[in-house]
Amino acid sequence: xxxxxxxxxxxxxxxxxxxxxxxxxxxxxxxxxxxxxxxxxxxxxxxxxxxxxxxxxxxxxxxxxxxxxxxxxxxxxxxxxxxxxxxxxxxxxxxxxxxxxxxxxxxxxxxxxxxxxxxxxxxxxxxxxxxxxxxxxxxxxxxxxxxxxxxxxxxxxxxxxxxxxxxxxxxxxxxxxxxxxxxxxxxxxxxxxxxxxxxxxxxxxxxxxxxxxxxxxxxxxxxxxxxxxxxxxxxxxxxxxxxxxxxxxxxxxxxxxxxxxxxxxxxxxxxxxxxxxxxxxxxxxxxxxxxxxxxxxxxxxxxxxxxxx
Amino acid sequence: xxxxxxxxxxxxxxxxxxxxxxxxxxxxxxxxxxxxxxxxxxxxxxxxxxxxxxxxxxxxxxxxxxxxxxxxxxxxxxxxxxxxxxxxxxxxxxxxxxxxxxxxxxxxxxxxxxxxxxxxxxxxxxxxxxxxxxxxxxxxxxxxxxxxxxxxxxxxxxxxxxxxxxxxxxxxxxxxxxxxxxxxxxxxxxxxxxxxxxxxxxxxxxxxxxxxxxxxxxxxxxxxxxxxxxxxxxxxxxxxxxxxxxxxxxxxxxxxxxxxxxxxxxx
Numbered sequence: 001x002x003x004x005x006x007x008x009x010x011x012x013x014x015x016x017x018x019x020x021x022x023x024x025x026x027x028x029x030x031x032x033x034x035x036x037x038x039x040x041x042x043x044x045x046x047x048x049x050x051x052x053x054x055x056x057x058x059x060x061x062x063x064x065x066x067x068x069x070x071x072x073x074x075x076x077x078x079x080x081x082x083x084x085x086x087x088x089x090x091x092x093x094x095x096x097x098x099x100x101x102x103x104x105x106x107x108x109x110x111x112x113x114x115x116x117x118x119x120x121x122x123x124x125x126x127x128x129x130x131x132x133x134x135x136x137x138x139x140x141x142x143x144x145x146x147x148x149x150x151x152x153x154x155x156x157x158x159x160x161x162x163x164x165x166x167x168x169x170x171x172x173x174x175x176x177x178x179x180x181x182x183x184x185x186x187x188x189x190x191x192x193x194x195x196x197x198x199x200x201x202x203x204x205x206x207x208x209x210x211x212x213x214x215x216x217x218x219x220x221x222x223x224x225x226x227x228x229x230x231x232x233x234x235x236x237x238x239x240x241x242x243x244x245x246x247x248x249x250x251x252x253x254x255x256x257x258x259x260x261x262x263x264x265x266x267x268x269x270x271x272x273x274x275x276x277x278x279x280x281x282x283x284x285x286x287x288x289x290x291x292x293x294x295x296x297x298x299x300x301x302x303x304x305x306x307x308x309x
Numbered sequence: 310x311x312x313x314x315x316x317x318x319x320x321x322x323x324x325x326x327x328x329x330x331x332x333x334x335x336x337x338x339x340x341x342x343x344x345x346x347x348x349x350x351x352x353x354x355x356x357x358x359x360x361x362x363x364x365x366x367x368x369x370x371x372x373x374x375x376x377x378x379x380x381x382x383x384x385x386x387x388x389x390x391x392x393x394x395x396x397x398x399x400x401x402x403x404x405x406x407x408x409x410x411x412x413x414x415x416x417x418x419x420x421x422x423x424x425x426x427x428x429x430x431x432x433x434x435x436x437x438x439x440x441x442x443x444x445x446x447x448x449x450x451x452x453x454x455x456x457x458x459x460x461x462x463x464x465x466x467x468x469x470x471x472x473x474x475x476x477x478x479x480x481x482x483x484x485x486x487x488x489x490x491x492x493x494x495x496x497x498x499x500x501x502x503x504x505x506x507x508x509x510x511x512x513x514x515x516x517x518x519x520x521x522x523x524x525x526x527x528x529x530x531x532x533x534x535x536x537x538x539x540x541x542x543x544x545x546x547x548x549x550x551x552x553x554x555x556x557x558x559x560x561x562x563x564x565x566x567x568x569x570x571x572x573x574x575x576x
Contacts (some may be wrong), residue, residue: 013481015456024483025486026484026485027484027485028483028485032433032478032483032484036363037397037408038402038484039402039404042394042395042397042402043394043395043398044366045390045391045394045397046391046392046394046395046398046414046455047410049387049391049451049452049455050391050413050414050452050455051413051431053448053452054413054416054417054428054452055413055434056427056432056436057428057429057432058416058424058428058525060428060431060432060435060436060446061424061427061431061464064431070344078427084334099544103566104372113548114329116319117326118323119323119324119325119327119328120319121320121321122320122324123324124316125323126312126320126321126438127321133565135324136562136565137558137562137565138328138331138560139328139331140557141554141557141558141561142331142332142335142554142559143509143557144509144553144554144556144557144561145335145338145550145553145554145557146529146530146533146549146550146553147513147515147530147555148512148515148530148533148546149338149533149546149547149549149550150334150335152335152338152537152543153334153335153338154334154336156334156351157334157337159350161348161350161351162337162350162351163333163351163352163354165351166351166352179529189331189334213375217431221313221316226463226558235488242419246418246419246420246421247422248422249421250421250422250424251421251516252516253515253516253534254445255535265477266421266423267348269424269427270423271422273520277447279427279431282427283427286423286424286427287422289420289424290420293419293420293421294405295514296413297415297419306412306415
């Protein structure tokens with residue numbers, strides 16, 4: 001990049017007049033010749049925000065997990081102890097709930113990917129541009145209906161005198177009622193748009209010419225999808241799974257609304273912060289999803305999925 | 310890929326079926342908002358407009374909408390600024406710690422909301438000694454909204470490259486003039502899309518909000534949560550939901566139009 005500030009003055013009446021040396025101009029010249037300063041200026045505000053608000057808060061939470069609550073006063077004692085961590089790692093309640101939560105999150109993710117792939121593929125590669133636009137709107141709209149209302153709608157759909165029972169009863173079938181199945185259905189429903197959108201964006205970027213080339217070389221639909229489309233769309237699919245997996249991992253509100261009595265990790269954290277007023281134990285429980293997510297992010301980092309969120 | 314007519318049709322049918330499934334619960338909410346029954350029975354015993362009238366006269370609901378709009382607007386504005394700055398830094402510069410910063414932006418949305426919630430609650434109250442208020446909600450929301458702006462802007466920056474900016478600099482424009490006349494117009498629709506997503510994310514957020522809102526602060530999701538299980542209020546919640554879905558058509562349509570224009574303009 002060159003700047004005009006030091007260029008010789010043009011003859012009068014021709015060319016660009018020499019810019020006036022205002023403060024803005026001088027700053028501009030300085031910035032364009034000092035890329036490191038530019039970078040520092042760009043980064044300072046967002047880093048200050050993220051480091052101050054988020055990193056400090058998260059670090060403090062991790063530290064709290066190693067403290068304890070005085071059972072008499074209810075105050076946090078700032079003495080280092082591994083008690084909470086040991087309780088969480090060895091307690092059978094925590095093990096059961098952890099396995100249940102991971103199971104639910106995995107199932108929700110599998111269901112969502114299975115539902116998202118055909119519709120995203122249809123949107124990206126089959127539908128006409130007009131139909132595509134309408135489909136994107138149709139997929140986006142439920143995203144704006146409140147999360148709570150959608151969970152509540154499923155409570156209504158799944159209830160004993162709800163629409164599902166009304167539809168199924170003539171066939172001798174019944175609604176699953178409230179419980180783990182209802183939780184899985186509702187969570188899959190809630191996160192579906194978050195999975196469809198990145199997969200759709202990823203499939204849209206797969207060039208049609210590659211698909212044509214595959215067809216020219218004799219590749220039928222299924223082998224083309226398996227060997228061309230899926231490998232190219234993999235980062236987008238993984239990006240989608242980060243949403244469904246992580247959102248399911250921490251949810252406790254849907255579990256309260258349709259889950260019956262079965263708890264998930266989010267519920268345990270919530271009761272320990274609220275009713276039990278035991279932040280150290282809650283923080284120790286929170287370490288489980290944090291560890292799982294970090295493990296997952298580390299696993300998928302190389303696929304480029306993090307650039308597709 | 311040459312799909313046979315049969316597989317095209319099958320795919321289309323599957324896509325439509327999934328969409329129908331997506332809309333059944335929303336349809337149930339719509340019908341419930343007109344139902345004379347305050348419980349969730351189906352089919353509804355009768356129809357009434359009472360809930361719609363009561364919803365529009367409900368001061369609590371209106372106030373909650375107002376609070377939510379303020380929170381979403383301010384956090385979106387902060388997220389737009391910080392998200393844009395950070396996307397320029399990460400896209401235009403190569404430096405040590407770039408990947409760590411990338412992870413730092415993603416983390417608030419990748420970690421479950423309850424963790425962000427209790428961490429921020431603990432941070433505000435015990436570390437900083439700040440009482441919870443509407444502004445602690447704004448700070449929390451802005452933090453996890455940065456990522457949506459960041460993603461949209463960085464994708465656009467990757468696509469547009471730096472050729473036009475270099476040309477502008479060669480022609481004598483300073484850093485600020487180039488940004489105003491060259492860079493910003495190229496980013497405008499990406500900023501709008503990112504901003505819309507950030508607004509939606511903030512408007513609908515409940516878990517982080519529960520932990521960071523002061524006692525007098527009622528955003529719309531908190532209002533809904535408080536009223537959902539009260540028989541006399543539940544149908545009003547349905548009305549609010551229906552109105553939200555209808556209102557959401559405007560921004561979605563706008564975003565679609567804008568991204569469509571971009572596709573046509575793209576070389």
